[in-house]
Amino acid sequence: MKLVYFSWIRERLDRTEEEVELPETVATLGDLIAWQKTRGEAFEAVFEHDRVVRVALDHAHVDDRSEPLEGVREAAFFPPMTGG
Amino acid sequence: MKLVYFSWIRERLDRTEEEVELPETVATLGDLIAWQKTRGEAFEAVFEHDRVVRVALDHAHVDDRSEPLEGVREAAFFPPMTGG
């Protein structure tokens, strides 16, 4: 799966995007966030405060952490938007 | 006093403006409208439906028919506005 990052989350994780192989056990968005937390200190710090991190799956906002990841090609992580 | 007319009221009365000498008995806006009704058929027809005729005294909207006319130089008569 392709993971992309924006704003201060991109800066904290020091990456714009990456291609990852998810473990078989990662089936939902909640699983994906839990898995992210295991990837070192920076990841743990960013994903600790679940509610601050917004997620889009294939360009659509997803709030529900039980959303299945099957068929998803791209997950994006970002703080609340400040456009306009 | 100067009287000015707009829109279909101007057309019905066939005049844009006129200078009139008001009788001593005309003290309020209500008196003025009552006096207008005595000035012939066209005036009677226009001022018959009191509520349709809007009035401005010296460029300020006035609803209250008991408004005194003392010191007023110009009275304007027109239908509801349709600007914008």
Next chain:
Amino acid sequence: MKPSGHDLSKLSPKCDIRIQREDFDIAAEITRLTRGRTDTGAVVTFSGLCRDEAGALSALELEHYPGMAEAEIRRIADEAIARWPLTGLTAIHRFGRIRPGENIVLVIAASAHRQAAFDGASFLMDFLKTHAPFWKKEHRADGSEGQWVAAKEEDDDALKRWEERP
């Protein structure tokens, strides 16, 4: 860092009211309102155009009360400025013959924040519709005698919401 005495938020709002026969240039009017200050974050413009859905209209003739029109719009504009934190407010109303597709009226409200700009422009338009001394007569495409446009009750209703709000 500039000294705090240089507080742009204390610039007084620009206010420009015009009654004219000529068309207006929206971009130029926005520039006139926002130029030379960096305290404006939001600009809302409303332009009203001559509409002709049925294809039966040749033009609208806009009559106005010259002595009163500008004074009345200025009074409404002053009320908007007292009510919202605006950095600028422009109102231009045309008179004379106006064809379908042409501009009739322009209102611009500028503010630091978007809601004040939206509310200021909307308020000014609602009052302008019902209080500014303008009247429209239709000229029909087939040459027959046109009607004076009747006032709409919904315009009076639109006014009421400003009385209910803080």
Next chain:
Amino acid sequence: MKPSGHDLSKLSPKCDIRIQREDFDIAAEITRLTRGRTDTGAVVTFSGLCRDEAGALSALELEHYPGMAEAEIRRIADEAIARWPLTGLTAIHRFGRIRPGENIVLVIAASAHRQAAFDGASFLMDFLKTHAPFWKKEHRADGSEGQWVAAKEEDDDALKRWEERP
């Protein structure tokens, strides 16, 4: 009189969404939206500008999510078109480095009637503020490291009123 088959009110609304680095020209965008049709009676524009009241800002850097930004604004625009009788809707959002006084975003809503134009533009802006994937970072005039602009709770509050209305 033209035949009633020639009903301009049945023209579908124009919808134009753009994400771009370059500035926009409000007058040209209004013309693009209203040209060639006489069913538009009201045009509301909202432009958002880079503000700097304290004189401490050098520029804003606008980051966006290229794949998603246009799609998300288009989704919101479609909802506005379904909800109000609009004849046209434009949204342009810039990205990259933007200095104080410069344009950031433009929304235009056109309709036969003024309330629909005001509501359509205001609705689009409220959703754009909270749903369009853009983030602003400050560059400070003194060269020190700037902050990412924090989201405002009042922006979420602004959204809620659209759920309460019909």
